């Protein structure tokens with residue numbers, strides 16, 4: 001694990017409703033496994049439409065999954081979607097541009113993919129796509145034979161992050177299903193439930209769950225009660 005490695009933003013772009021991709025160049029290589037997270041720290045700068053309230057300190061640190069593949073040594077990528085009434089994540093999407101300095105520590109976490117894993121199912125909601133797309137990119141880049149099936153839930157079509165790339169990634173052993181919970185469309189609709197999993201998931205040896213606490217808890221419950229999946233075959237990352 002490396003501590004306080006200086007990094008600079010090399011690129012920022014929009015990837016869906018109120019969400020940004022932030023790419024960082026680090027002062028030195030930061031090895032990580034696909035799916036792991038880093039602690040990202042910076043000094044937030046106030047301006048006309050960003051003020052730090054309630055006596056909070058300008059230097060803040062939060063956990064962010066790495067959404068790039070570890071095989072990509074050009075940059076370390078974050079996928080940021082602010083929660084409601086956000087602070088640090090709001091600053092990241094509205095105020096951070098190329099050249100902004102950060103300090104990064106990591107990698108952290110047990111939510112990661114290793115090359116021996118076969119037939120994985122990725123269940124994600126909202127910004128929970130971040131480590132999952134990192135895993136999918138890694139499987140593609142390393143040309144691994146593992147099957148990876150993503151079921152990704154969002155409120156509306158606008159909220160689907162990395163949509164085009166997920167569609168492009170989906171060929172051969174990688175596949176996906178988008179589902180929307182608050183908008184009519186031609187695709188799958190409704191929350192991820194037992195019936196959806198039964199219909200779209202076959203031969204799963206390992207499940208990766210990522211998103212807000214209620215989502216991850218719901219998925220865990222469905223896998224345990226409806227499919228009797230043992231705990232050891234379920235990996236989870238909760239964005240609380």
Ligand SMILES: Cc1cc2nc3c(=O)[nH]c(=O)nc-3n(C[C@H](O)[C@H](O)[C@H](O)COP(=O)(O)OP(=O)(O)OC[C@H]3O[C@@H](n4cnc5c(N)ncnc54)[C@H](O)[C@@H]3O)c2cc1C
Pocket residue numbers: 037050051052053054056062063064065066078079080081082083085086087088089090127130131237238239240
């Ligand atoms: C392992 C892990 C990985 C994660 N990976 C990701 C990821 O890949 N992508 C992602 O998007 N998120 C990720 N998260 C979530 C992320 O770390 C933050 O928790 C999330 O972005 C919310 O942080 P925040 O500062 O915006 O909100 P909070 O820390 O919850 O702060 C919100 C609070 O600050 C107050 N506030 C709002 N504005 C201001 C202001 N200007 N001044 C003072 N106070 C204010 C609000 O009233 C509210 O009470 C991850 C979390 C974990 C645990």
